[in-house]
Amino acid sequence: LYAANTDAQHLLTLKAPHKILLGRRVTRGLxxxxxxxVGEEAAREVEDELKKILADTHICFVTCGLGGGTGTGGSAVIARIAKEMGALTIAVATMPFRGEGKMRLENAEWGLDRLRDAADTVIVIPNDKLLEVVPRLSLNAAFKVADEVLMRSIKGLTEVITRPGLVNLDFNDVKTIMKGAGVAMMGMGESDAPGDERILEAIDQAINSPLLEVDISEANAVLIDVIGGTDMTISEAEKAAEEIQSRVSPNARIIWGAAVDPAMDKTVRVMLVVTGVKSKQILGKPTERRFKGVGEVDLVR
Structure with a gap:
């Protein structure tokens, strides 16, 4: 785990085992x-260091908040290097709250375009949707919820690869779905309803994620991971695959797996990764876009 920033003081507050100061020459740690x-130039300054870190890496997660300088400009540089080094590169990015201002939103859209070009897959978490889920939270608390959602997304994907299951999913399964996939949706649902209702309820929750409005009917591919207690049956996991198949294109590639977690007594959890989705928040790459908030700047030398 590496934390990267142009702000030296912020890096000092982090508990990450490895830290990278971006743009020592460009920003002087400020x-x-x-x-x-500036964030883009700062990341390029440490390109050789990043290449050493990413050597022999099979999968790389790039997480960032879009809208500011470092995450917006630097994340695509890091993702591009990781992809060029041969790693499956998955970006998980948050979009700013409306209250952060128009310029930050325009910056974020600019950064998202670049990130989409650089990474294999981009999973976007629009912070504004959090306001619909938890409208009474303070801004600081809302940011913590956004971080939690981001963390759960990455944790869910890594567990798919590392956790043994009844029907195993491995790195190559994830690679099949996410290599060069573009924009993706990741949804999670959990239910302890009685009988067959629980798997259907968990699927509905995963598809109808309140954090991202998407149309999965024309998805290119779906990865399904079903986790349940010792009472979960293989037919429940198969039911999840059948239900998802009925909601997407007949040509969509579907890969599914199932695992038992004894701690999940009488409960099932479904995680979906759906690629090729359409979203109100992610409309695809524009042919031409210019943002007022993003122009030429003079860098500190």
């Missing part, structure tokens, strides 16, 4: 000033 081009 941050990117909410300028994406």
């Amino acid at each position: 941050g990117a000033g909410a300028l994406p081009q």
Whole structure:
């Protein structure tokens, strides 16, 4: 786990085992000033160091908050290097709250375009949707919820690869779904309803994620991971695959797996990764886009 930032003081507060100061020459440890081009230049400054870190890496998760300078400008540079080094590169990015201002949103959209070009798959978490889920939270608390959602997304994917199951999913299964996949949705659902209702309820929760409105009917591929207690049957896991198949294109590739977790007594959890989705928040790459918040800047030398 590596934490990277242009802000040296912020890096000192983090508990990550490894830290990278981006742009020592460009920003002198003072941050990117909410300028994406500065963040981009700062990441390029440590390109050789990043290549050494990413050597022999099979899968790389790049997490960032879009809208400011470092995450918006630097994340695509890191993702591009990881992909060029041969790693399956999955970006998980948060979009800013409306209250953060128009310029941060425009910066975020600019950064998302670049990140989509650089990574194999981009999973986007729109912070504004959090306001619908937990509207009474303070801004600081809402940011913590966004971080929790981001963490759960990555944890869910890594467990798919590392956890043995009744029907195993492995790295190659994830690679099949997410290599060059573009924009993806990741949803999770959990239910302890009686009988067959629980698997259907968990599927509905996973598909109808309140954090991202998507249309999965034309999805290119779906990865399904079903986890349940010792009472879960193989037919329940198969039911999940059948139910998802009925909601997507007949041509969509579907890969599914199932695992038992004794701690989940009488409960099932479904995780979906759906690629090729359409979303109100992610409309696809524009042919031309220019943002007022993103222009030429003079870098500190």
